[in-house]
Each structure stands twice: as C-alpha cells, then as structure tokens.
Amino acid sequence: MSGWVAVVGLGPGSEALVTPEVTQILAEATDVVGYIPYVARIAERPGLALHASDNRVEIDRSRHALQMAAEDKRVVVVSSGDPGVFAMAAAVLEAVDHGPPDWRNLDIRILPGITAMLAAAARAGAPLGHDFCAINLSDNLKPWSLIEQRLRLAVQADFAMAFYNPRSKTRPEGFARALDILREACTDDRPVIFGHAISTADEELRVVPLSQAQPHMADMRTMVIVGSSQTKIITRDGPPLVYTPRSVPV
C-alpha cells in the first residue's frame, strides 16, 4: 500500500505559524480533508482534491480520509491549532478503532501544530509558565457536571487553566456558569485572558481581573486563560504582561 493519512495542525491562523513539516506534507498530498474554514487555507494546485465538510461530522470525515488512504491516496486531514488537542487526531483514531481491521495497519501519522492555548499565552506573556490544565468547555461530547467537577478540582490544584470552546450561540450559558464557579473559589483579582483569533487579522487580546470577566467577552474563536493564584501582572505602557512564575515558595 502506498496510501497514507497525515493528520496535521495548521496552527492558530497565521501562515508564519505553520511548521515546515506540515507545509512539506501538504505538497505531497493528493487529497485534503477538513472543516470548511481550515480547508479554505490550503492553496489549490493541479493533482490536489480538496474535500471540505461542515462542523460536527468529524467521524464521517475521518472515515472518508481512511477509505481514500486504503485506496492508495495520500490524504492530509487538516485541523487548526494542534490536531491532538480537541481536534481531528482523536476522531481519526476513533474511526480506526471502530472501523474495518485493515485500517489499523494503514500508514497514519499525526503532525503537531501550534495550539491556540500556546499562541494566546504567548501574546499575553507567560501565563502557562507553571503547571496548567486544558479543558474543553463544550458540553456537546461530555456531561456538564464533569466540566464543573474538573473546574473545581483544577482550582483546588491551583493550575493555570486554558479553556477551549468557551462559548457558542447554541450554548451561551455554560461559560457564565464556569465564571460563577471560578468566582466562588478564586479571589476577585485572578487574571483572566481573552485571546480572540490570535495571529489573524481579527486578533484581539483582553486581560481583566476575574471580577470584571463577562460571558460576552468570549466566543468560539476565543481562547480563555485563567491564571493560578501565583499569576502576576506587569503593568506598562500598552497591554500588560501576564506571567505565572516558575517557582512556588515552600
């Protein structure tokens, strides 16, 4: 078999954040599969078929990619950010796990990318400079009670926290509840970073204390990062620098 599937991360938006490894494998592909706005980032060329599909059809898309690889195509599945962080790599492997046995021995590669959390953290300073966690706030695929429990335990562990998919039009209330849980457990001055569409033309960065954080400050293109109890703010001309020190006093 000469076909393969590569599940790749395109980073948060800027072409300057796409790794050379990903650029190279895209040049070798016969087929690119992915969610419409991510496939729209791929330049058309002769010999390359682009297969764009809507959101929430991740398993169908994965099966399509695997089937084409089994037919000797060279298939790239594109995600934004990193494919292994709330993106297509797990979906492709779920499809392998529940698919025909011969899919298991396909050539399947995952190529990492700059995930939104790292891009937003970098713009704000170094809020993830000490231990941290990443939580997907969407309850499409897990019960909301589990999200609440994880939030409470994450605060108890004093992790800095990165929230993916904080808010959508169909689930406007989840992020408000998450903020309420944080307000019960954290002091008012805990820094909250809203990184919207970082590295794109629509980029906006906002840093506010928890007391001023509002649900409408986030949408599905926003990465929310909440500092730990140790996180500090350096005020300066222009936006502040937020960092979590490397050390915790004994």
Place this chain on the structure above:
Amino acid sequence: MSGWVAVVGLGPGSEALVTPEVTQILAEATDVVGYIPYVARIAERPGLALHASDNRVEIDRSRHALQMAAEDKRVVVVSSGDPGVFAMAAAVLEAVDHGPPDWRNLDIRILPGITAMLAAAARAGAPLGHDFCAINLSDNLKPWSLIEQRLRLAVQADFAMAFYNPRSKTRPEGFARALDILREACTDDRPVIFGHAISTADEELRVVPLSQAQPHMADMRTMVIVGSSQTKIITRDGPPLVYTPRSVPV
C-alpha cells in the same frame, strides 16, 4: 529605542518543527541567548553574537538579554519546545518584574513553539485528545508536597497528564514516587507513554501499562504522558496507537 527581546521556541528538536516566524526573527537578531544545547542549534553568521550559558542561570540570562535590548540590540532568547511552557518566557518576565522600571517598556515578544508534550502525543496517537494537564515533576522550584497534591487531584479530575522533567540524576526518586501515587489511584492497565527525544536522531517511543512502568524508562529528555481512565490502545503491526476519545458517556 530600536532594540527588542524575542523569546522563542525552537520546538522539540527537528528543524522541520521550527515555525517560519521563529526562523525569520532569528535572521533579524544581533544576539542570541540561551542554554548551551539550544544555542548550538543556531547557525553562526556575520553580525550575530551567540551567548550560550549553563542550565539553572535563567534569571541571569534573562537580565543579560534585557540589558542588551535596552542598549538597542535585537535579542532572541531561545528555548526548546514552547518558551511559555516550563521554559524561558516566565524567567524573562520575572526579570522584567523585578528589574529597572524602564525594562517594562522594552519591546518584548514571545513566539510560540511546538512543546514536547504535543510532539510526544502526536508520535503516540492522540492521548491528549480530551481534557488534560501538564505538570513539571521537578521539585527544584516548588515543594514536592505540591506535586503530590496536584497528581492526586489530576487523577481525581480524570485528566490525561503530561509530565515534564520527570527524572534527573540528582533527583532520581521523584518519578518513582509519582508512579506509586498513580498506582494507588489508577487501574493497572492505564497507558503510560515514554517519549524520549522525540523528533531527534535519538527518538524512542515506548507505551506500557502502568503496571509495567519503571522509573528508569524516563530521563530529563523524556516526556511522560499518562492516559485518563478513558484512554484506549489500538493494537496493530508495529507500535500501538494511543488515543483519548473526544467524548465521555453521560
């Protein structure tokens, strides 16, 4: 002032994982500052001064970089992986916070990179495909009791877990204690991934059940990833694929 400091991530080792943004800024630098093995990755050229220093002098190195920027140099501070994840970005901002007031208004940029956790996860499949945490197991900069507490809470939250700096010659016992804590709280078959020097010529990947995980399987160049209770293994010819499904049943 025309000087600046850029704190950049070189990724886990392969040049194919260095972002174009980082390559570009290195081309503009007058000075590169960093730990010896990372500075060794930078090509020499006329007009570029390389300043390599030993480990554990992160604050001195940061001050040196900031001082040069204040003297109108264009300074790149290099980290491996991502500079914001257990690397130089927090150290530089600590130096700013405690340094002369005029350092606050220097042009300071943080440029993200592929952190070791994402590279190791990609090689193994998608073990971080659901909520996860990242913990630095070194107790150089925090009390061991805090690491133990975070491990217990992370297991309770059912995060997948990425461990940076699991083991060094001077602290051989910490990782053994971490494994003991995991064995108290998790079933024997919990997948443990040891990703050694991923993307370099020395790369080694090993996946074992928790019952077979041994302290000597990790060193300071190893990323350890422990699955959540939901993490699955796909057996196949060659190394297995490890993934954490996107969904948790209600």
